[in-house]
Amino acid sequence: MTYSLTPDTNSARPQRVRFLRSLRRHPLGALALGLLLLLAAGAILADLLAPYDPTATDLGNSLSGPTGSHLLGTDALGRDLLSRLLFGARVSLTGTAQAVATVIAVGVPIGLLAGYLGGWVDRVAGGIIDVLLAVPGIVMLLVIVAIFGNNESVAMIALGVLGAPGMARVVRGSTIAVRNELYIKAARVSGLTTRHVLVNHVLPRVSGPIVVRASLFAGVALLVETGLGFLGFGAQPPDPSWGNMVADASQFVAIAPWMLVPSGATIALSILSFGLLGDAIRDSTAGRARGADRVRRKVAGDAKEPAATPAQPATETPDDSDALLRVRGLTVSVPAATGQADIISDVTLEIRAGETVGLVGESGCGKSMTGRAILGLLPQPVAVTGGRILFDGQDITKLGPRQLQRLRGAQIALISQEPVASLDPVFTVGHQLKEVLLRHQPGSRREIARAAVALLRDVNLREPERVMRSYPHQLSGGMAQRVAIAMALAGRPRLLVADEPTTALDVTVQAEILGLLRRLQRQTGMAVLIISHDWGVIADVCERAYVMYAGQVVEQAPVLDLFDGPRHPYSAGLLGCMPGRAARGDLLPAIGGRVPQPGSWPTGCHFSPRCPIARDDCTRDPVALNETAAGHASRCLYPLLVDEKVFSHDAR
Numbered sequence: 063m064t065y066s067l068t069p070d071t072n073s074a075r076p077q078r079v080r081f082l083r084s085l086r087r088h089p090l091g092a093l094a095l096g097l098l099l100l101l102a103a104g105a106i107l108a109d110l111l112a113p114y115d116p117t118a119t120d121l122g123n124s125l126s127g128p129t130g131s132h133l134l135g136t137d138a139l140g141r142d143l144l145s146r147l148l149f150g151a152r153v154s155l156t157g158t159a160q161a162v163a164t165v166i167a168v169g170v171p172i173g174l175l176a177g178y179l180g181g182w183v184d185r186v187a188g189g190i191i192d193v194l195l196a197v198p199g200i201v202m203l204l205v206i207v208a209i210f211g212n213n214e215s216v217a218m219i220a221l222g223v224l225g226a227p228g229m230a231r232v233v234r235g236s237t238i239a240v241r242n243e244l245y246i247k248a249a250r251v252s253g254l255t256t257r258h259v260l261v262n263h264v265l266p267r268v269s270g271p272i273v274v275r276a277s278l279f280a281g282v283a284l285l286v287e288t289g290l291g292f293l294g295f296g297a298q299p300p301d302p303s304w305g306n307m308v309a310d311a312s313q314f315v316a317i318a319p320w321m322l323v324p325s326g327a328t329i330a331l332s333i334l335s336f337g338l339l340g341d342a343i344r345d346s347t348a349g350r351a352r353g354a355d356r357v358r359r360k361v362a363g364d365a366k367e368p369a370a371t372p373a374q375p376a377t378e379t380p381d382d383s384d385a386l387l388r389v390r391g392l393t394v395s396v397p398a399a400t401g402q403a404d405i406i407s408d409v410t411l412e413i414r415a416g417e418t419v420g421l422v423g424e425s426g427c428g429k430s431m432t433g434r435a436i437l438g439l440l441p442q443p444v445a446v447t448g449g450r451i452l453f454d455g456q457d458i459t460k461l462g463p464r465q466l467q468r469l470r471g472a473q474i475a476l477i478s479q480e481p482v483a484s485l486d487p488v489f490t491v492g493h494q495l496k497e498v499l500l501r502h503q504p505g506s507r508r509e510i511a512r513a514a515v516a517l518l519r520d521v522n523l524r525e526p527e528r529v530m531r532s533y534p535h536q537l538s539g540g541m542a543q544r545v546a547i548a549m550a551l552a553g554r555p556r557l558l559v560a561d562e563p564t565t566a567l568d569v570t571v572q573a574e575i576l577g578l579l580r581r582l583q584r585q586t587g588m589a590v591l592i593i594s595h596d597w598g599v600i601a602d603v604c605e606r607a608y609v610m611y612a613g614q615v616v617e618q619a620p621v622l623d624l625f626d627g628p629r630h631p632y633s634a635g636l637l638g639c640m641p642g643r644a645a646r647g648d649l650l651p652a653i654g655g656r657v658p659q660p661g662s663w664p665t666g667c668h669f670s671p672r673c674p675i676a677r678d679d680c681t682r683d684p685v686a687l688n689e690t691a692a693g694h695a696s697r698c699l700y701p702l703l704v705d706e707k708v709f710s711h712d713a714r
C-alpha cells in the first residue's frame with residue numbers, strides 16, 4: 063500500500079508566529095517588512111493603483127513638483143512619476159527576486175551537500191566556490207548584458223550565480239554545526255535517507271542564516287539592478303524602471319532636483335529595508351538558538367550520576383557459531399602525523415540474538431567508537447582499517463552507504479545518552495515518530511498514527527496522544543529517552559546499541575529505563591549492546607560483559623564471574639572503585655594515572671604503566687586475549703595474581 067502523509071504543519075506555524083512576535087521587539091524590522099510588502103503590492107497592483115499611463119507624455123506639464131493631480135510630480139516629458147515608480151517597481155523587484163531565487167537555488171544545495179557529506183564533495187564544492195569568488199562580478203555582468211542584449215533576467219540570474227558562493231559558505235558552516243547534533247545522527251541511524259534528513263531536519267535548522275543572507279543579498283541585487291538601469295541596460299525607454307528613472311532625473315538635477323527624490327528615496331529605503339529585515343531575522347533566529355542551547359544545558363545540568371543496583375544471575379557464555387553480531391579483530395584508526403593512530407585495536411566480541419551484552423570501561427577507552435563502527439557511523443576521518451563486523455553473516459565493513467542505510471534502523475538501531483538532543487527540536491514527537499515508522503512500514507496515515515501511539519504506550523508513556531503533540535523541549539529527560547527508545551524500536555531492529563542510555567538521567571528514572579529495556583528485550587527478543595562506564599547498569603541488565611581499556615578488550619566474562627573474580631587488573635581496579643564494594647570507613651581505592659591517548663599506547667600490555675602487578679615481560683610483546691575459564695578470557699599474562707585488592711587508595 064502506498065500513500066503519503068500530509069506534512070505536520072504544526073511545526074512550521076509556531077516558527078512563523080515566533081518570528082512575527084519577535085518583530086514586535088524590532089519595530090524597525092517590522093517597518094522594513096511593511097514597506098517592502100507595500101512596494102511589492104504596489105508593483106502587483108500597478109494597473110489598478112497608477113493614476114496615469116506610465117508612458118503617457120504631457121509636455122505642457124513637465125518637470126513639475128508634487129501637485130494635486132501628480133502627487134510625486136512629473137518628469138521632463140510630463141510623465142507621472144508615481145505611475146512610473148509603481149510600474150518601475152515591477153522591473154526592479156522582479157530582477158531582485160530573480161537574483162535572490164538563483165542565489166538560494168544554487169548556493170543552498172551546494173552548502174548543504176558540502177557541509178553534510180564532507181569529504182570529496184566538500185572539496186569539490188570548495189573548488190567551485192573559490193573559482194566563482196575569483197570572478198570579477200561587475201565585469202562579468204557587463205559582459206553578460208553585452209552578449210544577451212538587454213535581457214535583464216539573464217544578468218540578474220548571473221548575479222545570483224555569482225552571489226551563490228557566499229550563500230554556500232554560510233549554509234555549509236551552519237550545516238556542519240547541525241550535522242554533529244545528536245538528533246541528526248539519530249535520524250540517520252533510524253534509516254532515513256540523506257535527502258530526507260537534509261530536507262526535513264537540516265534545512266529547517268539552517269533556514270535562519272539562509273533567510274538573513276538572502277535578505278542582505280536582496281539589497282545588493284536591487285542596487286545592481288538599478289545600477290544596470292541607470293547605465294541604460296534592462297527596461298528601455300519609455301518603459302520605466304527605478305534605475306532609468308534615476309538616470310532621467312540626473313540629467314535635470316540642476317533645474318529640477320525634486321525629480322530625483324521619488325526614485326532615489328524608494329531605492330535607498332528599499333535597500334535599507336532589506337538590511338533591517340535581515341538584522342531582525344538574525345536576532346530572532348539567534349534568540350531561538352540560545353533557547354535551544356538553554357534546553358540542552360538544562361538537560362545536561364540536571365544529569366546525575368547513576369547508582370549501582372544489584373546484580374542478576376548470569377547465563378552461560380554463548381558460543382560464536384550462531385551469534386547475530388560477530389566482531390573479529392576490529393581495528394579503527396585515525397590519520398596522524400606519523401601515519402595513522404589506532405583508536406581501537408583487534409577488538410573481538412559477539413552477541414547472540416536475544417542476548418544483552420555490556421561494554422564497559424573508563425572514558426576514552428574506545429567503547430563509543432566500537433558502537434559507531436557497528437552502526438557504520440564512524441566520524442570522518444576515522445575509519446575501519448582492519449578486521450570484520452559480521453551482522454547475521456554479512457560483513458558491515460564492506461557495505462556501501464545505501465546498504466548501510468537500509469541496515470540501520472531496520473536491523474540495527476541506536477539510542478544515545480542525550481535523548482533530548484537526539485530529537486529534532488523543530489518537529490513534534492508525533493511527526494518524528496511517524497516519519498520513522500513510515501520509513502519502515504507502509505500504511506495509511508491513520509494506521510501510522512495509531513502505530514506511533516501504540517509504540518509510545520509500549521514504552522510506558524502515559525497520555526501518548528499528548529506526547530505526540532509535544533515538542534522535544536517539553537519532555538523531561540526520562541520521557542525523551544522513552545521517545546528515543548520508541549523511535550529506535552520503530553523499525554523492529556534485531557540489535558539495539560544503547561550508548562550510555564541512562565547517564566543523563568537521575569537515579570529513579572535510570573532504574574525505570576533499565577527496567578523498560580529489560581522488558582522490551584524480553585518481548586521482542588532483540589539483542590542489546592549496552593555501552594556504559596557504570597558497573598551498576600551492566601550488572602542490572604547484562605548477561606555478559608566486555609571490559610575495554612585503551613582500544614582493546616582486556617577481559618570478557620559472564621557478569622557474575624566478572625564481579626566474583628575479575629581476571630584482569632584493570633577490571634579489578636574498576637570494580638574496586640565502586641562505592642558499594644569498599645569496606646565501611648575505608649577510603650575508596652583508585653587506579654592511578656590516565657588512559658593513554660591513541661598513538662601513545664605502550665608496547666606490550668596497554669595497562670602495564672598503571673598496573674601494580676606488572677612485570678618486565680608485560681612491556682615486551684603484545685598480550686593476547688586468553689581463556690582463563692569457560693567463557694572467561696583475559697588479556698593479562700598473570701591473571702591468577704589478580705584480585706580486587708591490587709589497588710589501594712594510595713595509588714592516587
Ligand SMILES: Nc1ncnc2c1ncn2[C@@H]1O[C@H](COP(=O)(O)OP(=O)(O)OP(=O)(O)O)[C@@H](O)[C@H]1O
Pocket residue numbers: 396405423424425426427428429430431432441442443444595659660
Ligand atoms: N572524531 C574523532 N577523531 C579522532 N579521535 C577521536 C574522535 N572521537 C573520539 N576519538 C578518540 O577515540 C578514543 C576513543 O573514544 P570513544 O568515544 O570511543 O571513548 P569512550 O570509551 O566511548 O569514552 P566516552 O565514554 O567518554 O565516550 C578517544 O581517545 C578519543 O580521543
